[in-house]
Amino acid sequence: MALSERTLRVVVYEGPGAIPVGAAERYAAVSALLERGFGVTRAGSERPVAPADASPMLVLGRWDGATPEPTGDPADGVLTRWATLDPATAGDAAERARAEMGAPVPGAWKPWFPVIDYDRCTNCMQCLSFCLFGVYGVDAERRIQVQNNDQCKTQCPACSRVCPEAAIMFPKYKSGPINGDAVSESDLGREKMKIDISALLGGDVYAMLRTRSERAQSRFSKERDSDKALAERQKCLAKLAALAGDIPPEVLMSLPSPEEIARKATEAAARAKAALAPETTATAN
Amino acid sequence: MSANGTGGAPAIVYCHCKYAQVLPVATKEAVLRALCDSGLPFEAVPDLCEASARRDDALKRLASAGPLKIAACYPRAVKWLFAAAGAPLDAATTEVVNLRTLSPEPAAGALLSTALEANLPAGKVTVADAPKAVVAPNPNES
Known part of the structure; x- marks a missing residue:
């Protein structure tokens, strides 16, 4: 942008x-x-x-x-x-x-993106670890920041729900505290506020997607049926959509392949780990 | 265009929230109409979120206008939208009039008043900081 x-x-x-x-x-x-x-x-x-x-x-x-x-x-x-x-x-x-x-034309993109409340943010990097779309990064001081706001998925507030401090706002979201309204102590512990997709699915979501993909690949290596592969993925993602609450189905359906998800998740986790590592370690890496 | 000769009265900023329906339309229309009826100078932005996302220099311009009254949404959101655009607001001289929670008349009254009640949050915002004014339900929100 x-x-x-x-x-x-x-x-x-x-x-x-x-x-x-x-x-x-x-x-x-x-x-x-x-x-x-x-x-x-x-x-x-x-x-x-x-x-x-x-x-x-x-x-x-x-x-x-x-x-x-x-x-x-x-x-x-x-x-x-x-x-x-x-x-x-x-x-x-x-x-x-x-x-x-020659002035720019605004409004080409619906402004849906996370806004960080640095009064609340503890720089824990959970958002960076969680987001698969590369929205988050760190600045020169290794402080979390929104770097690619136009890569955010419209109407998806998922990262705000994994933030343990409710520090991530989407000002155009329908309800508080994600919309910027005051945060209560009960918000922080409330199940409704949090989305732990892994827990909801009884394990790591990425592992689940991977397992399903492997099962599907094994079956499809015999059947060579791409329609069935697609149906399997859609079934898996529809289950996610139902469990994840207000994460729009189209966001889940536009997730990359399970392999790509696993790769991105590993990369994001590594970036978060590097950002949290002591300066000397990070420099050495 | 400057603050000279205005006796320290705050500049007025109105956000039209063009790219979403989170502000009640009736409130937006009533507040903008009250601004135009008043004959007072004001600044109107199509959408603060969109301007923040583009780091539009207009936000730096607004933040440098001296004491401000901003008709938009929640003060916590407005504070960090400006900050994200590299245009931090002065907490001591900024009042946000929340069009998501106020009904049209109190919103317009607060905006046009020369008295400024700074209300940007400092530190963690809790329920004690929540607006105590009349709440207008937004028909666009479920």
């Missing part, structure tokens, strides 16, 4: 040189812009707003005269475009300005 992108900032201006609009039109324009994914500043003098920076800007107003000419130079990174404030066309004007100024 690209970092530190400067998105287009749309400013609704009603100060000197512009004619104020009514509240209803203001609401319609701001709503339309937000629905198209644009951040909006309604400028004025009664309250502060965020300071200007190098982000490209589109200023919308009912100009008391001609619409101002574009300003700024691509070389200094500060570009400003001006257009007429009209709720019906504000979104299109912003799209044009964004394209002209």
